[in-house]
Amino acid sequence: TIETRNIDKIYQNGGEDLKVLDNINLKVYEGSFIAILGPSGSGKSTLMNILGCLDVPSRGEYYLDGINVLDANDNELAQIRNQNIGFVFQQFNLLPKMNAIQNVMLPLLYRGISEAECSQKAVDALNRLGLGDRLRHRPQQLSGGQQQRVAIARAIITNPNLVLADEPTGNLDSKSSQEVMKIFHELNRKGHTIVVITHDQEVAEEIGEIIYIRDGKLYEN
Amino acid sequence: TIETRNIDKIYQNGGEDLKVLDNINLKVYEGSFIAILGPSGSGKSTLMNILGCLDVPSRGEYYLDGINVLDANDNELAQIRNQNIGFVFQQFNLLPKMNAIQNVMLPLLYRGISEAECSQKAVDALNRLGLGDRLRHRPQQLSGGQQQRVAIARAIITNPNLVLADEPTGNLDSKSSQEVMKIFHELNRKGHTIVVITHDQEVAEEIGEIIYIRDGKLYEN
Numbered sequence A, B: 001t002i003e004t005r006n007i008d009k010i011y012q013n014g015g016e017d018l019k020v021l022d023n024i025n026l027k028v029y030e031g032s033f034i035a036i037l038g039p040s041g042s043g044k045s046t047l048m049n050i051l052g053c054l055d056v057p058s059r060g061e062y063y064l065d066g067i068n069v070l071d072a073n074d075n076e077l078a079q080i081r082n083q084n085i086g087f088v089f090q091q092f093n094l095l096p097k098m099n100a101i102q103n104v105m106l107p108l109l110y111r112g113i114s115e116a117e118c119s120q121k122a123v124d125a126l127n128r129l130g131l132g133d134r135l136r137h138r139p140q141q142l143s144g145g146q147q148q149r150v151a152i153a154r155a156i157i158t159n160p161n162l163v164l165a166d167e168p169t170g171n172l173d174s175k176s177s178q179e180v181m182k183i184f185h186e187l188n189r190k191g192h193t194i195v196v197i198t199h200d201q202e203v204a205e206e207i208g209e210i211i212y213i214r215d216g217k218l219y220e221n
């Protein structure tokens, strides 16, 4: 379960304070599937980075499965992230010198799983996403949509309790988008919690539970 | 006018040849507005990079306003690009150490225009794209959609004859997308040639003339 209490995020740019999240109180129960919608620049990625333990709020509290995330140290945070959370970044963040398989198997290698097993699971995940013929391509040898699908494969490879996906279908044609959403629905049916940021109305409608952000404030559906 | 003749693009990865563009014959007349659609990995960005004189084909010829682009040297190519073409990259390619204004004014500085005039034009373009309150933000201080709009402002700042936009609305909410398309329609009404790659059905339908790519081959609408 995700629970935030009175979360603000303020950036300080040379004297000027910019509040981009304003008093966010969000509760997401285990096993739910929610969409976050909002205009460009409204604070979606900023909120997602905090939920993913990649950034800290300026004020407020965040509890992930009862753990007070803001009290945890860096090692504990890395552990929470690697054990619980799969993250699809808006700009992919793939490692440029590694090929598709190597990028996807990385989260499993961190858990100490054997290289042979990691590689097999990575190949399986990439095949599910239609990239069986691009396994040894590095990010700059892949199209935008292919890179996005590698990023999605990496996010789901550890079968995480919580998947946070920031515009996972932004660079994908409708057929590839449907494949990705199918995978998220399958994970959700198995009890995984899925949070998706999207601008795609079709994707939002099929998810059901929608939360809106506008100028850093949350509005429930 | 754009005219390609029998263009192939082949990547050589370790002994294996991968043909990603196959015998492309495309003619785009001055002042037209066309959309290019196709599945992820089908060759859209590869074709666009060749049209934008950023990459060369493995075989075939390319004539831009009658100039045989493949005979031109690097200096001539840079001149053709800077004088004629505005490019919106799929992954923005903004300069990380420069702020929004500096990124947008760069193409004009290359033409030897005074810094004061460049800066004013850049501010105007950014205001048109709804970024008047983010002028001094660097790319990592902007959201995905805001970065995309900076990239669009940079592409149109020189009022180029030819605008090549690779998924210009991929990271934008519907209101921002409509703003961008409005600007492209305005440029097109003034006689500029606009080529847009998109996965967004709504964007493609409003453009009218659609070209499809599948497995590196072109199919006219």
Ligand SMILES: Nc1ncnc2c1ncn2[C@@H]1O[C@H](COP(=O)(O)OP(=O)(O)OP(=O)(O)O)[C@@H](O)[C@H]1O
Pocket (backbone or CB within 6 Å): A134, A137, A140, A141, A142, A143, A144, A145, A146, A171, A172, A173, B011, B012, B013, B018, B020, B038, B039, B040, B041, B042, B043, B044, B045, B046, B047, B090
């Ligand atoms: N340097 C490279 N080496 C080998 N293959 C490459 C290289 N760059 C691109 N490719 C391949 O070329 C094909 C076409 O890529 P391109 O980027 O043109 O696709 P696209 O139609 O733009 O797709 P998307 O909608 O996902 O952006 C892809 O299958 C990709 O894997």
Ligand SMILES: Nc1ncnc2c1ncn2[C@@H]1O[C@H](COP(=O)(O)OP(=O)(O)OP(=O)(O)O)[C@@H](O)[C@H]1O
Pocket (backbone or CB within 6 Å): A011, A012, A013, A018, A020, A038, A039, A040, A041, A042, A043, A044, A045, A046, A047, A090, B134, B137, B140, B141, B142, B143, B144, B145, B146, B171, B172, B173
């Ligand atoms: N380092 C920073 N310094 C200052 N402002 C920032 C910084 N990073 C982001 N911002 C601002 O925070 C706001 C929220 O950004 P965020 O990336 O969360 O938006 P978003 O809702 O994800 O938008 P998009 O749909 O365009 O991706 C934006 O207005 C942006 O300009």
Ligand SMILES: [Mg+2]
Pocket (backbone or CB within 6 Å): A044, A045, A046, A090, A166, B143, B144, B145
């Ligand atoms: Mg974002």
Ligand SMILES: [Mg+2]
Pocket (backbone or CB within 6 Å): A143, A144, A145, B044, B045, B046, B090, B166
């Ligand atoms: Mg592309």
